[in-house]
Amino acid sequence: MTETAPIPTKTQRASTLVLDGVEVPFQDGESLYQVAQRHRSEVPTLCYDPRLDAFGACRLCVVEVEGFRTPVASCTTRAAAGMKVRTRTDALEQHRKTLLELVASESRDSGDAHGKGTPGHVDPLRGYASQELATLTARYAVDGTRFAGAHSGRSHREDDNPFLLRDYDLCISCYRCVRVCAEREGDHAISVANRGFHTQITTEFGGKLLDSSCTFCGQCVQTCPTGALADRKAMRNAGQPGELTKTRTVCPYCGVGCSVDIVTRGERIVAVQPAMDGPANEGALCVKGQFAWDHVQHPERLKTPLVRDAAGRLVPASWDEALGRAAAGFAKALREHGDESIYAIASGRAPHESAYTIQKLIRAAAGTNFVDNCSRA
Amino acid sequence: MSNPLRDMDKPETIFCIGTNMTECHPVAATRIKRAVAKGAHLIVADPRRIPLVEYAELYLPIRVGSDVALLLAMAHVIEREGLVDEEFVAARTQDFAAFREHVRRFTPEWAESICQVPAADIARAARLYGGASRAAIYYTLGITEHICGVDNVQSLCNLALMTGNLGKEGAGINPMRGQNNIQGAGDCGAIPANFPGFQACDDPANAAKFAKLYGRPIQARKGITKVHALERATDGRIRAMLICGENTVVSDPDRHHCEKALNSLDHLVVIDVFPTETTALADVVLPATAWGETDGVYTNTERRVQRVRAAVPPQGEARPDWWIVSQIGRRLGLPGFEYEAARDVFDELCSVSPIYAGLDWDRIEDGAYQWPVPDRNHPGTPILHVGEFKNGRGRFNVISYRDPAEVVDAEYPVWLTTGRRLEAYHTRTMSGRAAGMDYLLNEETVEVHPDNVRAWGLSDGGFARVTSRRGSIVVRVEATPQSPRGTVFCSFSFGDVPVNVLTGGGYDPVTTTAELKVCPVRVEPCAAPVPTA
Numbered sequence: 001m002t003e004t005a006p007i008p009t010k011t012q013r014a015s016t017l018v019l020d021g022v023e024v025p026f027q028d029g030e031s032l033y034q035v036a037q038r039h040r041s042e043v044p045t046l047c048y049d050p051r052l053d054a055f056g057a058c059r060l061c062v063v064e065v066e067g068f069r070t071p072v073a074s075c076t077t078r079a080a081a082g083m084k085v086r087t088r089t090d091a092l093e094q095h096r097k098t099l100l101e102l103v104a105s106e107s108r109d110s111g112d113a114h115g116k117g118t119p120g121h122v123d124p125l126r127g128y129a130s131q132e133l134a135t136l137t138a139r140y141a142v143d144g145t146r147f148a149g150a151h152s153g154r155s156h157r158e159d160d161n162p163f164l165l166r167d168y169d170l171c172i173s174c175y176r177c178v179r180v181c182a183e184r185e186g187d188h189a190i191s192v193a194n195r196g197f198h199t200q201i202t203t204e205f206g207g208k209l210l211d212s213s214c215t216f217c218g219q220c221v222q223t224c225p226t227g228a229l230a231d232r233k234a235m236r237n238a239g240q241p242g243e244l245t246k247t248r249t250v251c252p253y254c255g256v257g258c259s260v261d262i263v264t265r266g267e268r269i270v271a272v273q274p275a276m277d278g279p280a281n282e283g284a285l286c287v288k289g290q291f292a293w294d295h296v297q298h299p300e301r302l303k304t305p306l307v308r309d310a311a312g313r314l315v316p317a318s319w320d321e322a323l324g325r326a327a328a329g330f331a332k333a334l335r336e337h338g339d340e341s342i343y344a345i346a347s348g349r350a351p352h353e354s355a356y357t358i359q360k361l362i363r364a365a366a367g368t369n370f371v372d373n374c375s376r377a
Numbered sequence: 378m379s380n381p382l383r384d385m386d387k388p389e390t391i392f393c394i395g396t397n398m399t400e401c402h403p404v405a406a407t408r409i410k411r412a413v414a415k416g417a418h419l420i421v422a423d424p425r426r427i428p429l430v431e432y433a434e435l436y437l438p439i440r441v442g443s444d445v446a447l448l449l450a451m452a453h454v455i456e457r458e459g460l461v462d463e464e465f466v467a468a469r470t471q472d473f474a475a476f477r478e479h480v481r482r483f484t485p486e487w488a489e490s491i492c493q494v495p496a497a498d499i500a501r502a503a504r505l506y507g508g509a510s511r512a513a514i515y516y517t518l519g520i521t522e523h524i525c526g527v528d529n530v531q532s533l534c535n536l537a538l539m540t541g542n543l544g545k546e547g548a549g550i551n552p553m554r555g556q557n558n559i560q561g562a563g564d565c566g567a568i569p570a571n572f573p574g575f576q577a578c579d580d581p582a583n584a585a586k587f588a589k590l591y592g593r594p595i596q597a598r599k600g601i602t603k604v605h606a607l608e609r610a611t612d613g614r615i616r617a618m619l620i621c622g623e624n625t626v627v628s629d630p631d632r633h634h635c636e637k638a639l640n641s642l643d644h645l646v647v648i649d650v651f652p653t654e655t656t657a658l659a660d661v662v663l664p665a666t667a668w669g670e671t672d673g674v675y676t677n678t679e680r681r682v683q684r685v686r687a688a689v690p691p692q693g694e695a696r697p698d699w700w701i702v703s704q705i706g707r708r709l710g711l712p713g714f715e716y717e718a719a720r721d722v723f724d725e726l727c728s729v730s731p732i733y734a735g736l737d738w739d740r741i742e743d744g745a746y747q748w749p750v751p752d753r754n755h756p757g758t759p760i761l762h763v764g765e766f767k768n769g770r771g772r773f774n775v776i777s778y779r780d781p782a783e784v785v786d787a788e789y790p791v792w793l794t795t796g797r798r799l800e801a802y803h804t805r806t807m808s809g810r811a812a813g814m815d816y817l818l819n820e821e822t823v824e825v826h827p828d829n830v831r832a833w834g835l836s837d838g839g840f841a842r843v844t845s846r847r848g849s850i851v852v853r854v855e856a857t858p859q860s861p862r863g864t865v866f867c868s869f870s871f872g873d874v875p876v877n878v879l880t881g882g883g884y885d886p887v888t889t890t891a892e893l894k895v896c897p898v899r900v901e902p903c904a905a906p907v908p909t910a
Binding site for chain 1: 382383399401402403404405407410411413414432553554555556557558559560561562563564565566567568569570572573578587588591592593594595596598599600601602603604606609610614615616617618619620621622623625628643644646648649650651652656657659660661662663664665667668669670671672673674675676677678679681683684685686687688689690692693694695696697698699701702703704705706708709711712713714716719722723725726744745799800802806807808810811812813814816817888889890891
């Protein structure tokens with residue numbers, strides 16, 4: 001997660017603390033992690049998502065605070081005036097590396113072609129945050145061998161839903177999925193069972209998501225830092241060649257206007273991911289916005305203009321012929337039946353440029369206001 | 378919406394009426410759930426026990442089409458119990474005296490006889506809404522798709538005005554728009570009453586302005602709505618029609634009437650991305666670029682103007698709508714259709730629309746603006762009506778309850794109400810072609826209360842024939858307490874269950890919006906349909 005905490009506004013009294021030797025301001029209620037992140041101290045985390053309440057589970061974000069006997073988790077420690085905080089000492093880095101070695105011992109080979117053989121590496125199509133563990137194991141040069149042994153989490157291979165791959169073999173028990181479902185979605189569809197090596201993310205009665213209160217919004221997938229929860233639909237495109245590119249746009253379904261990134265490889269759409277900084281949705285999506293995107297390159301798309309032939313069948317035509325026929329029909333009606341004989345219905349699904357040109361066409365061609373859109377039904 | 382989406386966790390009381398938000402605007406609903414978790418009072422009024430009810434402090438299961446009665450009685454209690462914001466009413470509204478006198482007649486006990494919810498609950502709703510320092514109303518088509526849709530909306534306005542819940546954070550009247558750019562279609566002037574930017578057509582100055590811009594005289598009076606246009610197609614006064622991106626045949630009420638209207642035309646041109654029941658009736662079908670292939674602009678439900686971007690090349694020979702329409706314009710010999718890119722069109726819109734005057738293609742890059750943005754130095758308007766109303770004072774409307782166009786009787790004894798489901802979108806031209814959606818929802822059902830299933834001789838999972846004054850459909854039965862006794866529900870998403878064969882009993886006299894939420898029907902057991910094809 002790269003989102004930064006808001007900068008204190010002038011109306012809020014800013015106190016200061018010393019961060020790695022530099023005096024910096026903070027606002028009441030901020031955590032040390034938020035302060036550090038805003039000042040670009042690269043404090044690592046795995047259980048942190050800026051949209052969720054701080055959880056303090058992974059302990060990677062520990063920092064030293066002068067006067068404190070032991071390092072503290074920066075995500076759950078409130079900033080206080082005059083604190084002297086160190087985020088990058090040799091002891092902290094060694095501590096973090098050891099913790100990561102423990103985490104990496106949990107991680108197993110994802111089987112993904114992408115980054116094969118490196119601990120934590122998974123195909124980025126698995127989800128928005130799926131590269132977080134792999135990025136940290138690379139940064140700290142960690143492999144999974146030092147504490148190799150028992151694992152927690154067992155993949156739920158019986159769940160045949162088409163959207164959410166429940167590959168819990170890769171789970172590191174950060175609980176981000178559980179927390180996003182409860183805190184952001186209010187659905188409480190998933191929970192944690194057992195402790196220690198028996199820890200398992202699960203639904204009520206351990207069944208399929210379809211039989212739970214899950215709405216398939218995909219938020220658990222997109223916050224998962226290891227790809228243990230993965231976008232199964234996107235993963236079907238894992239073999240698609242080409243660079244992975246993201247294009248920022250807005251969801252085509254309801255009127256909320258959630259920002260999304262269309263993920264493409266070459267000329268194929270391979271996934272949709274939420275835009276964490278989308279003003280309307282702040283990273284949230286629903287099942288349609290998240291998973292119902294493949295109509296775009298569906299084989300049933302209309303690909304050529306069609307005109308009705310003498311036998312009454314719709315047959316393919318050139319653009320020139322079809323546009324000529326389209327215009328001629330309107331010209332004939334105007335000529336023979338007057339200005340009030342033509343009408344247009346614009347779309348509530350198409351962009352502004354569609355609706356604007358359609359209303360202009362009617363007003364410029366007929367001089368009437370005989371135009372509407374589909375808002376009445 | 379008068380207020381922004383990010384305001385949704387700020388009200389002390391949230392009043393959701395006629396909005397199945399968790400299914401139709403799921404991401405907005407997450408904000409309501411979070412507000413409730415933080416302690417907001419949630420009132421839900423809806424004939425169906427929709428999922429949002431599980432989060433509500435107070436649920437009002439009103440009879441379909443009885444909203445005005447409920448809202449009158451709430452106004453009555455607010456007035457009777459001294460919850461009127463007298464300062465706001467005096468400073469910013471007009472015609473309150475007549476309204477105050479009017480609502481004194483409509484007690485919760487009176488409303489109980491119409492709405493079929495306890496008077497005490499209506500009074501409690503009024504106190505929760507009227508007693509809050511910040512109370513927000515959210516509604517959707519459950520309010521507007523009635524013969525009294527305008528009355529319903531104005532009744533909500535009355536409540537907000539009398540309690541001072543407009544022009545401030547965490548308050549307001551917030552219609553949740555159902556389609557990605559339905560707000561934008563209105564913004565652009567694709568409506569019979571307004572030029573772009575909601576400049577009234579019946580104002581001669583506006584007609585003159587656009588006559589000059591578009592190069593020919595334009596009538597200084599409102600055009601006609603789609604419903605009237607379809608009537609005029611049937612009787613031969615309208616001869617040629619352009620339909621863009623709408624499966625009119627399936628989505629509109631009274632399907633048989635609609636098909637007859639479109640078949641009566643001399644000339645029907647349809648622009649769309651898929652073949653539909655509507656393109657099948659066209660003389661010319663023009664293939665448009667789809668979402669993900671098109672650069673352009675949408676306006677969302679909170680009036681936020683946002684860019685959409687092409688990520689992949691078009692399928693086949695598909696072209697953007699603006700190009701297609703401009704080519705028709707040029708072939709009709711019209712000036713002003715020489716656009717080279719979507720940005721040319723949008724920038725022209727900004728130049729003719731006062732609410733977009735401060736915007737252009739580059740300035741909306743980050744989606745930072747909510748209209749109106751009257752000039753370049755304006756930050757946009759997240760909250761409407763702060764300090765003043767655009768037209769002076771907020772006017773109270775004296776409104777009375779009317780029965781729906783058709784009411785239940787011996788022949789059609791059951792209320793049918795229609796709507797949408799989470800896992801399908803409208804007529805499924807898009808969501809029905811997305812792999813995996815079938816796993817969640819693969820056919821339409823009629824939702825019937827378990828007691829009614831037994832009483833009417835139906836079986837859960839069996840089939841029923843549902844018949845209205847206009848037609849009949851066969852649909853699988855789903856027994857669920859989500860439907861109240863005596864009311865059944867269907868969505869219009871599945872082509873093999875064309876529920877709009879049944880609907881269309883009446884229209885709002887002002888907007889001609891169809892009463893899609895109320896349709897008396899008869900429900901009878903029947904054999905499974907014989908598959909076609």
